[in-house]
C-alpha cells in the first residue's frame with residue numbers, strides 16, 4: 149500500500165483494522181476522539197462493530213467480554229477514562245485475555261487538562277488496577293511507529309493472553325505523518341487457535357470458564373505464579389529499545405520515550421553541530437523496561453539526563469538500570485507544557501561541562 | 508428623571524463572561540437557576556456541583572461555593588455534601604452525556620435514596636464539549652461524529668427520556684421537563700426550577716428538572732434555526748411538564764400551560 | 768535548506784488546517800519527511816487555530832517548533848502571537864487584507880499578501896488560504912509549485928469548479944511570493 153498522510157489517532161485505528169480487529173468499544177474523551185470516530189465510520193465498512201459505551205467502566209468490561217469470546221478487540225481513551233478502565237483491565241489480566249488498549253495521555257491529576265503529558269507512566273507500567281499484574285506497554289514516537297506497534301500489540305496480546313497498552317500522548321494522537329501499511333505483514337508472534345475462548349461448548353474440549361476468582365488460596369497463589377512466569381518471559385523476550393548515537397563517544401546520555409524523544413532527537417542534532425557529544429536511548433517497550441540497554445549506554449556517559457512530561461516517573465526505572473554508577477538528572481515539564489529542543493540542549497550542555505550536578 | 512433599575516444580573520451570577528458558543532442556551536439556563544436562588548433567598552447557602560461537559564466551568568459563573576465532580580458523579584458528590592451539611596442547598600448542573608450516560612447510575616440512586624438535592628439536567632441531544640459525539644439523548648437519525656450516518660436505533664437504541672425514567676421510582680420526588688427555546692418556555696422552565704428548589708428548601712424530596720437546550724456548534728445549525736430544530740425534533744419526543752410530585756403517585760405528564 | 772518549518776495561523780474557518788495538510792502532502796509526494804501538527808485545546812473555542820508543518824530531508828524531530836523558519840498569518844491575533852516567535856531571518860507572510868498593522872520585526876523577510884482581496888477578485892472568497900499558501904511556496908520553494916498544484920487538483924477533485932478557482936488563487940499567491948507581482952489589487 150502507498151504512503152498516506154494520516155493523523156496518529158486514525159492511523160492507530162486503521163492499524164487495528166489491518167490487524168484483523170473488528171470490534172471497538174469506547175467512550176468519547178479528548179484528545180483521542182478521532183480514534184472512536186474513525187472506527188465508527190470504518191468498522192461497518194469491513195463488517196465490524198462499533199459500540200459507544202455508556203462509560204469507560206462499561207467499555208473495559210465490553211472488551212473483557214469480546215476478548216473472552218475469542219475476538220480481537222480494541223478500546224482507546226485518555227487518562228481519566230483509563231483510570232476508570234482499571235477495573236476491567238485487572239479482571240482481563242487476571243483472566244488472561246488478549247486486549248489492546250490505547251491511552252492518549254493528557255495532563256492530570258483529576259480532570260487536569262487536555263494537552264499532552266506523560267503522567268500515566270506509573271499507572272501503565274506498575275499495574276494500575278488492583279492485584280499483582282502487568283500489562284505490556286509500548287510507546288510510539290511517530291505515526292508510523294504507532295501504526296506498527298498497534299499491529300504488533302494484537303499479536304503480542306494473543307500470544308501472551310495479556311492486555312497490551314499503547315501509551316501515547318496528545319502529540320502522537322493529533323499529528324499527521326506519512327504512514328504505510330504493508331500488505332505482506334506477518335504476525336510478530338506465532339499464533340495458536342484460541343481453544344480457551346467461550347465459543348459455545350460442544351463437549352469436544354473443556355468448558356471455557358473466563359474467570360479470575362480463585363477462592364482456594366493455594367490455587368490463587370499458583371495462578372499468580374503462573375502469571376509471574378509469563379511476565380518474566382515478557383521481560384526476557386519483549387524488550388524493545390531504539391538508540392541514537394550510542395555507538396560513538398558521548399558525555400551525556402539522554403533517556404526519553406514517546407514524542408519527548410522526538411524533541412531530544414532535534415536537540416541532539418543541534419548539539420552535534422555545536423560540538424557537544426550526547427546520545428539517546430529511547431525505550432519503546434516501557435514494560436518490559438530495557439534495563440540492560442540503558443545501563444550499557446549509561447556506563448559510557450559522564451551523566452544521564454531523563455526527559456519526561458511529568459515530574460519524574462520513568463526516571464525511577466532509569467535509576468534502577470544505572471544502579472548508581474552514573475549520576476541521573478531530570479528535566480521535565482507538566483500540565484501540557486512541552487519541552488523544547490532548546491531546553492534539553494541547554495541542560496545537556498551544562499551536564500557535559502560538568503555543571504548542574506546539583507539536581 | 509431618577510433612574511430605577513428594572514433589570515439586572517442576579518447576585519447568584521458573577522460578572523465573568525461565559526465561554527459558551529454564540530447561541531448556546533446553557534447561559535439562559537444558568538440565569539434561570541441564579542434568579543431562582545436569589546428569589547428564594549438561597550444564594551448564600553448554596554453549593555453547586557459542576558459536571559464534566561461544556562458547563563465544566565460553571566463554578567466561574569455562579570457566585571456560590573462549588574465543587575467540580577468527575578464525569579457523571581455529581582449526584583454522588585451532592586449526596587456527600589448534603590449528608591455532611593443538611594442545612595446547605597445543594598444542586599448539580601449536568602449535561603446529557605454526564606447524567607444520562609456515564610452518570611446514570613449515580614443520578615438514579617441519588618433519586619431513589621430521596622437525597623434532598625436538586626439536579627438541573629441540560630439535554631442538548633449531543634456531547635458538546637468533546638466535539639459532537641452521540642449522546643443517549645441523541646434523536647433517531649441525528650448525525651453525530653460517532654454515528655456519521657445518523658443514530659441507528661437498531662444499534663444504539665432510542666433516546667433515553669430521563670424525566671420519565673426517574674419518575675418511575677417509588678421514592679417521592681419532584682421531576683419535570685422544560686425547555687428554553689422561546690421566552691414563554693423559559694418562563695415555564697424557571698417555574699419548574701423554582702418548584703424544584705422549593706422542594707429542597709422545605710426539606711421535602713429529591714428534585715430534577717430536565718431542560719431541553721441547544722448546541723448550535725455541534726448540531727451544525729445556526730443559533731436561531733437551532734431553536735426551531737429543538738422545537739420540531741426534540742419537543743415531540745420529549746414532552747414538557749411535571750412528571751412526578753412529592754404529593755402524588757400520579758405519573759402522567761401534566762400539561763404545560765394549564766389545560767390542553 | 769534542509770528543513771522548512773512553518774506555522775499557519777488564522778481564524779477557525781479560514782482553512783489554515785487544510786492548507787497545512789496540503790503542504791505536508793506535497794512534501795510527502797516529493798519523498799521528503801513531513802509532519803503536520805494542529806493546535807488543539809481550549810484556545811480553539813476562542814476561534815483562532817493554527818498548525819505547524821515541517822518538511823525536511825531528514826527524519827522530523829519535534830513536530831512542534833518553538834521558533835519556526837516561516838509563519839503565514841491570516842488574522843491579527845495570529846500575527847500578535849507568532850511574530851515574536853519567528854526565527855531571525857525567517858519569512859513572515861502576512862494577510863494584509865485583514866491585518867492593518869505593520870510587522871514589528873526588522874530582522875525577518877516580509878511578504879505582504881492581500882489574500883482576501885485577491886480571493887474576492889477571483890470570485891473565490893474562501894480561497895484566501897490558497898493565495899497565502901502560494902505566497903509561501905513561491906517565496907520559499909519549500910515544495911515544488913507543480914506538485915502542490917497536483918495536490919490542489921486531488922484535494923478538490925470532487926468539486927471541479929473549485930479546482931480551477933483554487934489553482935488561480937494559488938498561482939496569484941506564488942507570483943507575489945516570487946516578487947513578480949506587487950500587492951495591488953483591483954477589487
Ligand SMILES: Cc1ncc(C[n+]2csc(CCOP(=O)(O)OP(=O)(O)O)c2C)c(N)n1
Pocket residue numbers: 175176177178204228229232559560561562578601602603604605606629631633634635636637642722
Ligand atoms: C472519565 C471521563 N470520560 C470522558 C471524559 C470526556 N468528556 C468530557 S465532557 C464529556 C461529555 C460532554 O457532554 P454532555 O454531558 O452532554 O455535556 P455538554 O458538553 O453537551 O454540555 C465527555 C465524554 C472525561 N472528562 N472523563
Ligand code: SF4
Pocket residue numbers: 526527528530531532533561631635636721722723724725
Ligand atoms: S459546544 Fe454546544 S453545548 Fe457546548 S458551549 Fe458550544 S453550543 Fe453550547
